[in-house]
Amino acid sequence: MDGLRLLRRHAAAFGRFAGLGSGVTLAASATLVLLSHWIPWMAANALTTIASTVLATELHARVSFGHGRPGLAGHVKSAATIVLGWLVTSAAVGSLAVLRPGAGLVLQQTVYLSATALVGIGRYLVLRLAVFSERAPRTRPGGGVRLQAAYDAAA
Numbered sequence: 001m002d003g004l005r006l007l008r009r010h011a012a013a014f015g016r017f018a019g020l021g022s023g024v025t026l027a028a029s030a031t032l033v034l035l036s037h038w039i040p041w042m043a044a045n046a047l048t049t050i051a052s053t054v055l056a057t058e059l060h061a062r063v064s065f066g067h068g069r070p071g072l073a074g075h076v077k078s079a080a081t082i083v084l085g086w087l088v089t090s091a092a093v094g095s096l097a098v099l100r101p102g103a104g105l106v107l108q109q110t111v112y113l114s115a116t117a118l119v120g121i122g123r124y125l126v127l128r129l130a131v132f133s134e135r136a137p138r139t140r141p142g143g144g145v146r147l148q149a150a151y152d153a154a155a
Helices: 003-035 042-064 071-099 107-132
Strands: 135-139 145-149
Touching: 003 042, 003 107, 042 071, 071 107
Parallel strands: none
Antiparallel strands: 135 145
């Protein structure tokens, strides 16, 4: 596959990933605001993160990467990336609370969504390269065929 076609294919996958992820994130953000009126923010963030992770994993596996159903292993690996993301978003909003105790909802959401965007880029790379990597036959020097991740980050 030539470099330009490979680049277009992965750019399209990233576009789908970003679009779906943004939609799920915005829905999660609205849910987080609603839930935080009834339960502590950290608990609301955890619940929202779990629900949005399951939904996003299904969408990314099937739509973004054309991988099909992710199965339990795919969900567990995706959830591992979310645990780190949850820590990052919690640290960002927690830091805001310490640095600006009276920060309003708009600033809180700006910090939350900015941290989530950075986490999303990291998730794309991990999911694309490790969790839902493409498999393609590759000829061994001795003439045999083996499966290996086809994505070439350098291309």
